Structures are given as structure tokens and as C-alpha cells.
Amino acid sequence: MNKNTEKHYACPMGCEGDKKYTNPGNCPVCHMHLVEISELKKKETEKSDCPHCAHENVGDGKPIKTSGEYYCPMHCEGEKTYDKPGDCPVCGMHLLKEQVVQTPPKPAIFTCPMHTDILESQSGNCPICGMDLIAVTSSVKSEEDSAYQNMLKKFWIAIIFSLPVFIIAMSEFFPFLQLESVASKKFWGWIEFILATPVVIYCSGDFFKRGWNSIRRWSPNMWTLISLGVGSAYLFSVIGLIFPDLFPAQFKENGNVHLYFEAAAVILSLVLLGQVMELRAHSQTNSAIKALLGLVPPVARLVENGEEREIPLEDVHVGNLLKVKPGEKIPVDGVIVQGTAIIDESMITGEPMPVDKEKGHKVTAGTINGQTAFEFKAEKVGSDTLLAQIIDMVNKASRSRAPIQKLADIVAKYFVQIVISISILTFVVWAVWGPEPAYVYAFVNAVAVMIIACPCALGLATPMSIMVGTGRGAQAGVLVKDARAIEEMNKVDTLIIDKTGTITEGKPSLNNFQSFGDLSDLMVLSLAASVDYNSEHPLAASIVAGARERNLDLLKIESFESLSGKGVKAVYNGNQIGLGNDRLLDSFKLELTSDQRKLVEDWQSQGQTVMYLILDNRVEGVVSVSDRIKKTSASAIKSLQAKGIKVYMLTGDNQLTAKAVAKELGLDGFVADCLPEDKYNKVKALQEQGHIVAMAGDGINDAPALELANVGIAMGTGTDIAMQSAEITLVKGDLTGIARARNLSEKVMRNIKQNLFFAFIYNSLGIPVAAGILYPFFGLLLSPIIAAAAMSFSSVSVISNALRLRGVKNI
Known part of the structure; x- marks a missing residue:
């Protein structure tokens, strides 16, 4: 048929959005008859009766707009929403409430952490001990x-x-x-x-x-x-x-x-x-959203006319001058106007390396300030902040992914039609040709067909396999939160993985150290750790820890001073000593030789953060810190690729580091400098191309992509929000767990299909007896013993078969 004249059909309820079909038939979701698209367009301007509730005059030529808060997770009626909670009128699934992105509610009360009997309506100081009162947020049960x-x-x-x-x-x-x-x-x-x-x-x-x-x-x-x-x-x-x-x-x-x-x-x-x-x-669907909302503090510290006062977060406006003290979370997006900071932005970038900030640099809501105080001007508040956008993406992802129809429903769809037909036929045959009282025999045998057809084991078929299978998976370190993921995991053809905490260890650690002069390599590390011992910079701790792992003694350092954005300096044996970045070199007016510069560039290309040790105006050596690749990552990725799964890495890290990691592991592709939105869009694009996508990650920045992916896999070593967004959690935070999850999926799905067979087979064999097929020959009708035996055998078979999963190997 010519493409121009080919007919297309669609569901009149819009169950699958704009999806078109080339052949007539019934909608796979609501089972309504598909209508030719040209006819649908004609009817858009006509009033008609609702096909579900028979209410008249539905439609006025315009798309139906709904403003309700509740929606069906199966999207049986497209994007239709409802004003009240309850069950979907089409499929009977429980309606879910859409989470609205908003700032946290204003705290009702403030209390003292030391004297919890003190309850005040405003922030301030405890009248007993003088400590700052903290906000108490009310805990309201969700619907x-x-x-x-x-x-x-x-x-x-x-x-x-x-x-x-x-x-x-x-x-x-x-x-x-x-x-x-x-x-x-x-x-x-x-x-x-x-x-x-x-x-x-x-x-x-x-x-x-x-x-x-x-x-x-x-x-x-x-x-x-x-x-x-x-x-x-x-x-x-x-x-x-x-x-x-x-x-x-x-x-x-x-x-x-x-x-x-x-x-x-x-x-x-x-x-x-x-x-x-x-x-x-x-x-638990919206638990990730609730946790994300909890990342921002309920109050902000407003600076006005040189005075500070706490105000509710919803009262913050663009242009307000706010102050953040050491260790506090940043309330809204803005730009620093006074002071410096070392900020943990891992929730946005996923990278463990803290970021140095100074005047003119942007800060993001929900990120955590280091050990300095600073003032910043609010630029984005409420739903405009980056955190709110992440929440919105998670929300959209949870709505867009409809649960897959259960296998039991598919079997039941056809089984029901057969059983009803047999029951009606039984009634007719006994009513016309049966002995007296004919209608009593007809009624009893028709009902007997219904009874014997109801598989008691149907309720056990899927839950038993899931229960035993998830228990077996837990023994192997694979925790399954959503049974749907077990079915989907078997179909995955594309895996997207985050770098930090997934491929790598997820925390900075000492990588390399080398002397440029007369000092030994170990002496360079010992001096670097000694001068960093008093530093509050997060990277300093990794250098000190690396020295202690090598049993090196820390040396006596005097006159310690932290240089914001550059590093640290002190005095050792009467000589000035420093450890820091290129800016520190510039402040000491020092330069590297070509060989030294080449070594540094090689380390940097491998994703290492390099610091220079300066002693008495000479560069005596270098120390590097990095997020090391887990020992099991390479073998795990190769085994997944051997199963035909394409593996891509999406990371918030820089291009050089991402390229080095991708090359070392032989990945099928990578994208660097990714924001949460980029990861979300990549998953969406692959799904639109027809791929079944699994996403593995461990950070807050991975939450939207984890929620949208067909299967979200969280590292057990990662954040709670990542685990709440994902359906599968790997306890050890090891990529080999993904291969185990795939094997578990294959075995559980095979077991469920076997269970459904057992759930129906005994009962199906009893249906002809219930209908009275043996009565003309032997005078036998359905015996209660046969009915009881059918139900018992099917249940025992299902349970026994499911229990076999406990002994399954290679998970």
C-alpha cells in the first residue's frame, strides 16, 4: 500500500498518547476498539457520550483539560487526572497523587535541641540555655x-x-x-x-x-x-x-x-x-521527591541593614542578601558577594571533589558549605532553583513510566473469556437436555465451572516466585524493591552508568606522589601530609590518610596558614613550606621544568588532582589525589558487554578524566560535564529509540535518570535518595551485581511462567468434569474432592516450584 494512502488507527481514549497503529483492533491498554485517525478528527468537534460512564455531551470540540491531583499509574485514559483519590475506573489500579514541586512548608514551631519542651512560633534563642532554636517540621501522612x-x-x-x-x-x-x-x-x-x-x-x-x-x-x-x-x-x-x-x-x-x-x-x-x-x-514512589525537598533548610538567614535574622524559606525573594555559616546547607541559588567557601556540590555533579568558591561564583540550593561563612545574593528561589528542577524531573519520570501489565492479567484475559463461554454453554445444555430439575442442574453445573476455574494458586504464582527470588537475590547482594524491575531487567539492552561511586570508589584518596629534587618520594608525602594536617580542606584528609597507611610520621609544622583558593603554607625547620595548586606556584613566582610539566599533565589527563610541594622557594615534588576505579569495574563491564548490553558512562566530571576512564574500561561511549537534566534526557532519548535502558548511579544528581529508566539500579554505598529512586539496590556497590540482577531476572521470570502453568492446568482439566461431560457416560458430576484436589495440587506445585529458586546457582 502506498504510504500516502495507508490508514492509521488510534485509541479513542488516548491511552498511549499519540501512538498510532497500522492495523485495526483493540487498544492493548483499555481494550476499546481502535478508530481510524481521520474519524477521530471528525469526532473531535462533535459531542458524544463518555464510553466509560455513559455521561452525555462529553467534548465540545476542544481537548479535555483536567486539573485534578490524582492519576492512574497505567495512564489508561492518557493524561487524565481526577479530583479525588480512589481506583482507576478503567483498570481498577489505585490512583496516585501527583507531587507538586514547591518550597517546604513554613515550620509551625521552633524548639531547643537541649530543651525540647521549649516551643516557640518564631526563631530565636532558648530562654533556658541560650542555644539557637531549630525548626520543627510537621510530619503529615501522605495519601x-x-x-x-x-x-x-x-x-x-x-x-x-x-x-x-x-x-x-x-x-x-x-x-x-x-x-x-x-x-x-x-x-x-x-x-x-x-x-x-x-x-x-x-x-x-x-x-x-x-x-x-x-x-x-x-x-x-x-x-x-x-x-x-x-x-x-x-x-x-x-x-x-x-x-x-x-x-x-x-x-x-x-x-x-x-x-x-x-x-x-x-x-x-x-x-x-x-x-x-x-x-x-x-x-514509596514519591519518597525520593520528599527526600529531595528535605535537602533545603526550612529557613534562611537574611542580612538586612547589617543585621541578621532567620526567615522562612518561602519568604526569600530574588535579590535578598543571605548569609551561610560553616556546615550549613545553602537555601537558594545565588552568587557570592562576600567571603570564600569550599562547597560540597556532589549532589549536583556527583563528583566527590569539593569546589573552591569566591566572590562572583554561583552557589546552588541544597549544597553544603564548608568551614567558612559567606554572604550571597539570591538569584533563583522556589521552583526556579536547580534543586526544584531536579525534583520536577523526578516527578515527571515517575509519572511517565507506566507499570507493565502483569503476566497474570494477560493469561486471565483469555482464560476468563473461555471460562464464561463454557459456563454459559453448560447452563444452556443442562437447561435444554438435562434431567429434572433441569434448571437446578444447569445452575449448579454452570457455577461449578466458575468454581473449578478459579485458580487458588493464581494469588501465589507471582508473589511466591518474587518472594523467594528476591530473597535469593538479597543473599547475593541484589535488593529488589519493585517486582516490575525483575521482568524488565531481563529485556535490558543498554546500560548507563555514572562514574563517581559506581565505576569509581566515590571518594578522593591518595593516588601518586613523586620527588622533583633531593628529597625521597616518601619524604615528599610526609611533608605534604604534615602541612595538610591542620587544613580543613576535604582533600587534605585523603593525603594525611595516605601517609598514615604507609606508616609515615607527621613532622612538626609551625605558623600554619590557609590560603583560600590556593592551598596552605607554614614553616618547617625555619623554612617556608607550601602545598597547593597552580595559583600557589604563581604566588611563590615559581615555574615547572618541561619534564615536570609533562608529568603533571599526564596525571591530570588521568583525572588526578595535582598539588605541588614547595620548600624554601623550590618545587620539591608533587602529590596527587583522585577517585580510583574499583577493582571489579573492568571485569563487570566486560561481562555485561558479552551479554550484548551496550555500556555508556555519563558523568559530571571533566572531559579529560571521563575520556581516560572510558578508554581504560573499553566503554561503548561516554558523555562528560553532565548535569542531572543531561542524564535524564539521554535516558529519554535512548528509550525513544526503542531501547530498554537500565541506569546505575549512586548520587542525588542521578535520581531523575534512575526514576525514568526502565530499571533504576542504585549503589548501596550511595545516597538514600538514589536508592529511593531506584528499583534495585546493589548492597556492595559493585557493578558485578548488575550481572547478578540480570541472571536473577531470567530465572525468576521463567519460574513465574511455570507457576502460572501450574496455577491453571489442574483447574483447567477439571472444567470439563464440572461442565458434566462425564455425566452421560458414568453419571458423574463434579466431586467436591476433585475441586479440593485441583486447588491443593496447584498450590502445592506453585509453592514447590518457587522454592526451587532458593538453590539456584550463578546469581
């Missing part, structure tokens, strides 16, 4: 947490009621219980009814609503199967308990109809467990 707690409560109630029902129903397998010697089977049936009813009605009422919605929209899924199967089992049991005479003799045992209250209660309890696990993941 996701409330939904999780509510579901957890229902789960425990279901467990409390389901266990005795299960014990009563299984008492015939435990002769020592002798329940029938205490009371009649009829009595215990009523006890089962009383105990199972709260589980069905109170604890699981929402599941039946979801099932009804799926039937009403004819989009069968797991809820359809659970609602029909469990509902049939419960109603069958209620009628069998109250009106046993309605049932044929084949359905009775000693005059009592076999009841399925325990099946209904146990299935629903297992489903509730799955929902608790899912809501727990949802309640």
Missing part, C-alpha cells in the same frame, strides 16, 4: 501511606478470619482436631460463613467493584477472574448452606453440600497480600 495502611489493616483482618476457616475446612485431613465430635458439620458450616463473610464483603469489596467494571467495559483481567470465581464459590456455598435441598445428590456428602468458604477467604487473603505489596511500592 499513599494512608491507602497502604488501610489495605494492610484489611489484610490482617482477612488473615485473622481466614485461618480458622481454613482449619475448619481442612479438619478432615487432621483427625486429631475431631471437630465433628464437638458439633455437626452444619454448625461448622455456619461458623465458616460468619468468618468468611467479613473477608469477602469488608476486606475485599473493592475487588468485586473492579471485577464488575472490567465486565461492564468488557476488558477481562485478573479482577474479572477473581470476582467471578470467588463470587461463585461464596454464593454457591451460601445457597448450599441455607438451601441444601436444591442440590442434586452428587453435590452432597452425608446430606451436606460441600462448601467453598475457605477457598474464597484464602484466595482473597492472598490477593490482599499482593495489593499490600503493590501499595507499599506506590507509597
Whole structure:
């Protein structure tokens, strides 16, 4: 067909945005019939009824604009949002609340860290000890947490009621219980009814609503199967308990109809467990955003007319003069106007090396000041700060990545249609050709098909494999937070890794030291460590630590002085001694020889920070500090590439260092000088090209990309925010853990598919018997023993198969 005349189709609900299809059919998300795009454009200007709720006059020729705070994580109706919490009207998933980027709320009270009984509405000094009062931020439960707690409560109630029902129903397998010697089977049936009813009605009422919605929209899924199967089992049991005479003799045992209250209660309890696990993941979805919001202080120190006073962060305006004291976090973005600072910007760049700042240099909200005080002018506040932009990216990433439809739903979609068809056919056949009372036989056998078709093990199939698999992964140092990641990890074809803390150790350490004169190399290091011992610069600690690792003694130094932006100087044996950068050389009016300069440039090209040791106006040697590559990084990257995975490095470090690391490790590519937005955009671009992307990182600056990636992998040695944004955490912070995660994914997914087979096979074999196929030949109808055996065998098979994962090797 000519491209110009080729027809394209789309979902009328916009479930997948602007995605087009070349063939007609049903939407894979909401299952509505795809409509030709030309027809959709015509209907955009026409009013119509809502296809979901049948409300009239939907649409006025303009796109529907919604301003609600809640959205479906499956994006069943595109970007549609809702005003109130609840469940998605299409798929039944719990609606999530969109996190709005804003400055932290104004603290309600201030208290003294030493006297917590002191509560003031404004900042100031403690009236008892005089210490500065600190802000107390209120802790408000999020709606996701409330939904999780509510579901957890229902789960425990279901467990409390389901266990005795299960014990009563299984008492015939435990002769020592002798329940029938205490009371009649009829009595215990009523006890089962009383105990199972709260589980069905109170604890699981929402599941039946979801099932009804799926039937009403004819989009069968797991809820359809659970609602029909469990509902049939419960109603069958209620009628069998109250009106046993309605049932044929084949359905009775000693005059009592076999009841399925325990099946209904146990299935629903297992489903509730799955929902608790899912809501727990949802309640943690925005934890990274909340943690990022907590990075900025709730108050700022305003300098006005030479006086300082604390004001709430939301009261800071562009142009305000603010002061930051040693060790404090910077409240907003701005530019230094007075003083100098050494600032830890690792949350933005990911690099461990602190940055020297002076007048005219920019500072960023959330970064941490060193040991000096400075004043700066606010340039960006509120949602304009770089930190707020990072939060916004994390927020967008969490919304844009819809969960993958569960394998159980896919199987259930077709299984439900088959079961309903067989049940209807069974009713018709028995009603027309069955013995009298024909309609009773028709009803009982049609319901029997529903009961036997409801796989008790379906609730166990995925959770058991996930539970055992994640436990096995934890033994190997791979912690899985989101079960979705296990499925996705098996499909990953592109891996993006951060440098600092992921490939490298993530902290500066002594790398090289060399003498340029008569001093020995060790003496150069000893002098460098001695003069740096009194320095508060973070790099000084790594040089001192390196000297101590080599058991070198620190020498007596006098008249120590820190030179901001240059280094340090002191007096040793009556001679002036200094350690610092090129600026220090210039201040001493010294120059390097060509050989010395070449050595320094070689070290710098390898990503090392070089400092010069000056003694008595001579350059006596050099000392370098760097973030060293982990010993296991090279082998891990090679093994991943051998699996067909492309490995790229995105780092906030400079071009020279990034190039040296990429060359040494044989990476497929790299990008240097990356900001959080650059990493986010790279992941997005690769996904748009059709790649399944995993992102491994350890810093705050990696959070947006970790959230957006198909699989986010955090180093256990990194920041809490990175781990909150990621679905997988590697305890040892070792890249070899990614290969383990891949192997774990393959094995767990294979196990889940096997479990789904076991969950359905026994029940499926029982469906023809339930329909009465054996009755014309042997006079047999569905025996309660067959139903019980099918449910028991499928559950035992699923559990046994899942437990095999505990002994899996090569993870």
C-alpha cells in the first residue's frame, strides 16, 4: 500500500498518547476498539457520550483539560487526572497523587535541641540555655501511606478470619482436631460463613467493584477472574448452606453440600497480600521527591541593614542578601558577594571533589558549605532553583513510566473469556437436555465451572516466585524493591552508568606522589601530609590518610596558614613550606621544568588532582589525589558487554578524566560535564529509540535518570535518595551485581511462567468434569474432592516450584 494512502488507527481514549497503529483492533491498554485517525478528527468537534460512564455531551470540540491531583499509574485514559483519590475506573489500579514541586512548608514551631519542651512560633534563642532554636517540621501522612495502611489493616483482618476457616475446612485431613465430635458439620458450616463473610464483603469489596467494571467495559483481567470465581464459590456455598435441598445428590456428602468458604477467604487473603505489596511500592514512589525537598533548610538567614535574622524559606525573594555559616546547607541559588567557601556540590555533579568558591561564583540550593561563612545574593528561589528542577524531573519520570501489565492479567484475559463461554454453554445444555430439575442442574453445573476455574494458586504464582527470588537475590547482594524491575531487567539492552561511586570508589584518596629534587618520594608525602594536617580542606584528609597507611610520621609544622583558593603554607625547620595548586606556584613566582610539566599533565589527563610541594622557594615534588576505579569495574563491564548490553558512562566530571576512564574500561561511549537534566534526557532519548535502558548511579544528581529508566539500579554505598529512586539496590556497590540482577531476572521470570502453568492446568482439566461431560457416560458430576484436589495440587506445585529458586546457582 502506498504510504500516502495507508490508514492509521488510534485509541479513542488516548491511552498511549499519540501512538498510532497500522492495523485495526483493540487498544492493548483499555481494550476499546481502535478508530481510524481521520474519524477521530471528525469526532473531535462533535459531542458524544463518555464510553466509560455513559455521561452525555462529553467534548465540545476542544481537548479535555483536567486539573485534578490524582492519576492512574497505567495512564489508561492518557493524561487524565481526577479530583479525588480512589481506583482507576478503567483498570481498577489505585490512583496516585501527583507531587507538586514547591518550597517546604513554613515550620509551625521552633524548639531547643537541649530543651525540647521549649516551643516557640518564631526563631530565636532558648530562654533556658541560650542555644539557637531549630525548626520543627510537621510530619503529615501522605495519601499513599494512608491507602497502604488501610489495605494492610484489611489484610490482617482477612488473615485473622481466614485461618480458622481454613482449619475448619481442612479438619478432615487432621483427625486429631475431631471437630465433628464437638458439633455437626452444619454448625461448622455456619461458623465458616460468619468468618468468611467479613473477608469477602469488608476486606475485599473493592475487588468485586473492579471485577464488575472490567465486565461492564468488557476488558477481562485478573479482577474479572477473581470476582467471578470467588463470587461463585461464596454464593454457591451460601445457597448450599441455607438451601441444601436444591442440590442434586452428587453435590452432597452425608446430606451436606460441600462448601467453598475457605477457598474464597484464602484466595482473597492472598490477593490482599499482593495489593499490600503493590501499595507499599506506590507509597514509596514519591519518597525520593520528599527526600529531595528535605535537602533545603526550612529557613534562611537574611542580612538586612547589617543585621541578621532567620526567615522562612518561602519568604526569600530574588535579590535578598543571605548569609551561610560553616556546615550549613545553602537555601537558594545565588552568587557570592562576600567571603570564600569550599562547597560540597556532589549532589549536583556527583563528583566527590569539593569546589573552591569566591566572590562572583554561583552557589546552588541544597549544597553544603564548608568551614567558612559567606554572604550571597539570591538569584533563583522556589521552583526556579536547580534543586526544584531536579525534583520536577523526578516527578515527571515517575509519572511517565507506566507499570507493565502483569503476566497474570494477560493469561486471565483469555482464560476468563473461555471460562464464561463454557459456563454459559453448560447452563444452556443442562437447561435444554438435562434431567429434572433441569434448571437446578444447569445452575449448579454452570457455577461449578466458575468454581473449578478459579485458580487458588493464581494469588501465589507471582508473589511466591518474587518472594523467594528476591530473597535469593538479597543473599547475593541484589535488593529488589519493585517486582516490575525483575521482568524488565531481563529485556535490558543498554546500560548507563555514572562514574563517581559506581565505576569509581566515590571518594578522593591518595593516588601518586613523586620527588622533583633531593628529597625521597616518601619524604615528599610526609611533608605534604604534615602541612595538610591542620587544613580543613576535604582533600587534605585523603593525603594525611595516605601517609598514615604507609606508616609515615607527621613532622612538626609551625605558623600554619590557609590560603583560600590556593592551598596552605607554614614553616618547617625555619623554612617556608607550601602545598597547593597552580595559583600557589604563581604566588611563590615559581615555574615547572618541561619534564615536570609533562608529568603533571599526564596525571591530570588521568583525572588526578595535582598539588605541588614547595620548600624554601623550590618545587620539591608533587602529590596527587583522585577517585580510583574499583577493582571489579573492568571485569563487570566486560561481562555485561558479552551479554550484548551496550555500556555508556555519563558523568559530571571533566572531559579529560571521563575520556581516560572510558578508554581504560573499553566503554561503548561516554558523555562528560553532565548535569542531572543531561542524564535524564539521554535516558529519554535512548528509550525513544526503542531501547530498554537500565541506569546505575549512586548520587542525588542521578535520581531523575534512575526514576525514568526502565530499571533504576542504585549503589548501596550511595545516597538514600538514589536508592529511593531506584528499583534495585546493589548492597556492595559493585557493578558485578548488575550481572547478578540480570541472571536473577531470567530465572525468576521463567519460574513465574511455570507457576502460572501450574496455577491453571489442574483447574483447567477439571472444567470439563464440572461442565458434566462425564455425566452421560458414568453419571458423574463434579466431586467436591476433585475441586479440593485441583486447588491443593496447584498450590502445592506453585509453592514447590518457587522454592526451587532458593538453590539456584550463578546469581
